[in-house]
Amino acid sequence: MSKKIIIVDDSKTILATAEMALESLVSDGSIVLKTYVNPAELRDALIGATEDYDLLISDINMPQLNGLDLAAELKQTANFKSKPILILTTESSAEMKMKGKEIGVTGWLVKPFSDEKLIKAIKMVLGI
Template identity: 40%
Template sequence: MTANILTVDDSASIRLTTKVTLTNAGYSVTEAVNGAEGLATAKGSSFDLIVTDLNMPVMDGLTMIEELRKLPAQAGVPIIFLTTESDADLKARAKAAGATGWLTKPFDPESLVKIVKKVLGR
């Protein structure tokens, strides 16, 4: 069974790179352009994993995670931050909000697939 992954990023080029990388690895990918759209998409569908940027307009990734974690259906869904940020305090805040992992942009496609496989356990 193919894992369904939601990617949330305001950068079209990052969304494309992420989608191509994950699709080529055999995953099904749905995209959202900001945290608000990501939250709405996650509420309307079932995902095995969410990969999100931090800094986005409308709703940032941290707020989206906090909102997702309030929903019983989203409580156990792994969430990976894919962001340019690498601040230790921010990583701690993200973990406290419910983030499962962190990957810094620019990212190596192989590293993304490796972390996705590890988080999904497949």
């Protein structure tokens, strides 16, 4: 059964790059991929139960809603408390990573990312 991955990033270029990187996992049926440009829209869909995921990949610095704030909100919600969240960002400071760990994010990938690192992280987190 396919695992659903949602990627939220305000950069359409990053979303397109990730979609291309994950094309083989989509085409072989391992994953279903959905993208969002607006994290507030995604949060509303998740909290409103019109959207769900097996893995969320989120940027941090987005104008509508900070990715760590999104993660913190979701981790306080019963439906998403134990679901994995990977952060995909240009932020690489130990302080930011510690904040993410305290919130409960599963992992941290720094942009620019390689296709191989993204795929490896997804396979590891989802066990596919």
